[in-house]
Amino acid sequence: MNDVLNDAVQVSGLTKTFPGRRGAARVVAVKDVSFGLRKGEALGLVGESGSGKTTVARMLVGLTRPDEGTIVIDGRARERKERGRSARLRRAKDVQMVFQDPYGSLDRRLSVEGALRDVLRRHLPEPATEIVRARIAELIDFVGLSEQQLASRPHQLSGGQRQRVAIAKALAVNPAVLVLDEAVSALDVSVQAQILRLLNEIRAETGVSIVFVTHDLAVVGEVTSEILVMYKGEAVERGTTADVLRRPEHPYTEMLLSSAPGPNWKPERVAELRAAFAGSR
Known part of the structure; x- marks a missing residue:
């Protein structure tokens, strides 16, 4: 019982298929995947392209609906048929996602301040101006951005800076789980290291749980405590990061x-x- 209470994520029997092209048989993207993630820990979902790891991530966030299986986030079961604005906001409060391409996930018309204000006004019960302003200042300081960059739009920022903005947006609602889908793969190696350090600091200071989706085993060891290896939609190995990287079974x-x-x-x-x-x- 205590393990259940300490879990941020509990996934059981997750399965998803997609229609085949031009009348072909349905494609099994994820098959009977189960795992748990304790609060404040980080799990790496590892595999090559087509392994199903991104589909699992999208189901966790609520962007894709599973055909079978259950998802429990912070003790609350995800209802498969949830619809509407209130359901979307509730899912967003539970799980936030940071994508591979921050430029594509940010509104190019909005400044950094505008993007953060937009998120906060949708989620704060009483988004008073001074509360929003204080929270924005807190967020940019936390992710390592400056006040001068608040007025910048995405095209005026570097790739690393844009990813910091995306992380700040995700953290704005204090989610229980942060899902990162290849979030450092498009960045230079030196910038990757900075973002990985930031993620470790975020986990240590906020207690958020992290699901880190990647094909790159060189970076997964820097941020995760456990690894789930996926192949053709199935989970083929699970263990501590150290054990899996040193002694793969x-x-x-x-x-x-x-x-x-x-x-x-x-x-x-x-x-x-x-x-x-x-x-x-």
């Missing part, structure tokens, strides 16, 4: 680790593992 995980370029990277070994894995399926 599933051949697909081993192949992913071997595919990451490094000092002793051997492309021929990657090809061997990929061929062996494909033959074992």
